[in-house]
Amino acid sequence: xxxxxxxxxxxxxxxxxxxxxxxxxxxxxxxxxxxxxxxxxxxxxxxxxxxxxxxxxxxxxxxxxxxxxxxxxxxxxxxxxxxxxxxxxxxxxxxxxxxxxxxxxxxxxxxxxxxxxxxxxxxxxxxxxxxxxxxxxxxxxxxxxxxxxx
Amino acid sequence: xxxxxxxxxxxxxxxxxxxxxxxxxxxxxxxxxxxxxxxxxxxxxxxxxxxxxxxxxxxxxxxxxxxxxxxxxxxxxxxxxxxxxxxxxxxxxxxxxxxxxxxxxxxxxxxxxxxxxxxxxxxxxxxxxxxxxxxxxxxxxxxxxxxxxxxxxxxxxxxxxxx
Numbered sequence: 001x002x003x004x005x006x007x008x009x010x011x012x013x014x015x016x017x018x019x020x021x022x023x024x025x026x027x028x029x030x031x032x033x034x035x036x037x038x039x040x041x042x043x044x045x046x047x048x049x050x051x052x053x054x055x056x057x058x059x060x061x062x063x064x065x066x067x068x069x070x071x072x073x074x075x076x077x078x079x080x081x082x083x084x085x086x087x088x089x090x091x092x093x094x095x096x097x098x099x100x101x102x103x104x105x106x107x108x109x110x111x112x113x114x115x116x117x118x119x120x121x122x123x124x125x126x127x128x129x130x131x132x133x134x135x136x137x138x139x140x141x142x143x144x145x146x147x148x149x150x
Numbered sequence: 151x152x153x154x155x156x157x158x159x160x161x162x163x164x165x166x167x168x169x170x171x172x173x174x175x176x177x178x179x180x181x182x183x184x185x186x187x188x189x190x191x192x193x194x195x196x197x198x199x200x201x202x203x204x205x206x207x208x209x210x211x212x213x214x215x216x217x218x219x220x221x222x223x224x225x226x227x228x229x230x231x232x233x234x235x236x237x238x239x240x241x242x243x244x245x246x247x248x249x250x251x252x253x254x255x256x257x258x259x260x261x262x263x264x265x266x267x268x269x270x271x272x273x274x275x276x277x278x279x280x281x282x283x284x285x286x287x288x289x290x291x292x293x294x295x296x297x298x299x300x301x302x303x304x305x306x307x308x309x310x311x312x313x
């Protein structure tokens with residue numbers, strides 16, 4: 001497989017695509033939002049249970065490509081137990097990484113497992129696949145019920 | 151009717167003074183600015199090109215290539231052909247297991263094969279077939295059997311990545 005392809009379809013990404021984590025509805029949830037990319041049809045619902053500023057539980061449902069599904073799955077795994085403030089900071093860093101604004105290797109390493117998505121920056125049309133779940137999570141925390149990445 | 155024309159190149163007005171403007175007759179009064187000359191000339195060139203080759207020959211060639219695509223790609227077990235209308239154009243729309251077409255597209259792109267992926271702006275059709283989107287090989291007169299062979303290889307590559 002060529003290097004760029006290996007970068008984008010890493011084992012971790014393929015694994016989360018095959019068996020997504022936290023793929024369920026939280027009911028009742030404190031925050032929820034629906035994310036849609038009308039151009040490609042990726043569709044995600046994010047559910048959060050936030051107690052005293054801490055994300056006690058987070059989950060997702062929906063369908064999309066391997067990149068969007070694994071991104072949602074890994075996001076839920078990474079954000080569980082974090083504070084809302086931390087989640088927002090991670091979102092900003094993640095977004096900077098996939099759009100190619102964050103290139104410092106040390107900073108990217110700090111993103112831990114999320115760094116597997118750095119290869120996405122070489123595929124401009126796939127950036128929105130990787131960031132849809134994040135935008136939706138962000139919108140849910142700000143009580144926006146619907147978000148589109150067009 | 152007080153339809154105010156746009157200013158422009160064509161003789162859309164016959165006489166203009168501060169006191170009175172006399173507009174030309176319809177359609178000229180509405181044809182302001184430089185007409186789309188480049189596209190018109192381009193269309194003429196495109197028609198000439200197709201007539202030089204012959205639209206029947208193009209149709210025959212594309213149909214042959216399409217049949218070759220069926221012979222070459224359909225034997226791949228994971229491929230499901232969508233759209234089997236008689237006398238359809240030379241397009242090969244397909245589903246590849248449960249692999250999302252955008253993943254199919256990215257991987258084939260890396261192999262140098264350009265295909266169309268997505269809901270094809272026909273979401274009701276996607277719903278009918280129970281798929282979120284499809285992948286489509288669109289065959290044109292500039293394609294060859296070798297291109298179809300490469301596309302088949304590309305599809306196998308996708309299956310390898312998602313094994």
